[in-house]
Amino acid sequence: MSLSKLILTVSVIVCIGALFGAxxxxxxxxxxxxxxxxxxxxxxxGKITVSIDKTEYEWGEEIKIDIKNNVSADVEIYWPYFxxxxxxxxxxxxxxxNLCACxxxxxxxxxxxxxxxxxxxxxxxxxxQKIANCDGSEEIxxxxxxxxxGIYRIVAKTRITTHGHFSLDYFNSPEFTIxxxxxxxxxxxQKVKFDSKCARANEVYGYEFDTQTNKCIKVNAxxxxxxxxxxxxxxxxxxxxxx
Numbered sequence: 750m751s752l753s754k755l756i757l758t759v760s761v762i763v764c765i766g767a768l769f770g771a772x773x774x775x776x777x778x779x780x781x782x783x784x785x786x787x788x789x790x791x792x793x794x795g796k797i798t799v800s801i802d803k804t805e806y807e808w809g810e811e812i813k814i815d816i817k818n819n820v821s822a823d824v825e826i827y828w829p830y831f832x833x834x835x836x837x838x839x840x841x842x843x844x845x846x847n848l849c850a851c852x853x854x855x856x857x858x859x860x861x862x863x864x865x866x867x868x869x870x871x872x873x874x875x876x877x878q879k880i881a882n883c884d885g886s887e888e889i890x891x892x893x894x895x896x897x898x899g900i901y902r903i904v905a906k907t908r909i910t911t912h913g914h915f916s917l918d919y920f921n922s923p924e925f926t927i928x929x930x931x932x933x934x935x936x937x938x939q940k941v942k943f944d945s946k947c948a949r950a951n952e953v954y955g956y957e958f959d960t961q962t963n964k965c966i967k968v969n970a971x972x973x974x975x976x977x978x979x980x981x982x983x984x985x986x987x988x989x990x991x992x
Contacts, residue, residue: 823868941957941979955978
């Protein structure tokens, strides 16, 4: 064999050996170069949903709220279980809807309390569009006032505990609108209704606004009848209609 062929043969053998050596090294160290990715699901992968029954409400109309736990573990939902925020100048501003949440009001309630919301379960709440007047006087009618027209959302504060660690999270409802108060409340044109066939053994009263005198009046609807009255009291009627 000539010297040139011998050199070529040795070179090929060396190259093949180096190639196999590199492949073996990569195979043995694959866990260092390209380690496997392990994804461990945690309860916080799910979401708490805050839903409302409508996206637009009349002024003073009750708002129904559902807070549902869709994560894979129980969560803590904190008192007062929901908060309300109003959009003002493209910023969300918190509104206090429970008098006990006012810093200057003392209530016999644990303001740091919470309720366990089981996985897959929902908690129903309601907001009557009342806002706490933290600076109100001692007169009870001044403790709350009506929310003004605008864009709002409901916020739920929750805590999820995972592997001994916890995280506080806030979940928002879709935005909704409270419409402007009507110039005339439609109840001011409604009359007390009752079944005229009912016996009048007992006196049953309703309250309506008399458009002739512009005064609220008390109406005897008859005893034992199915009563429909626009207002539950004379005072309520006067507040709404006698302006």
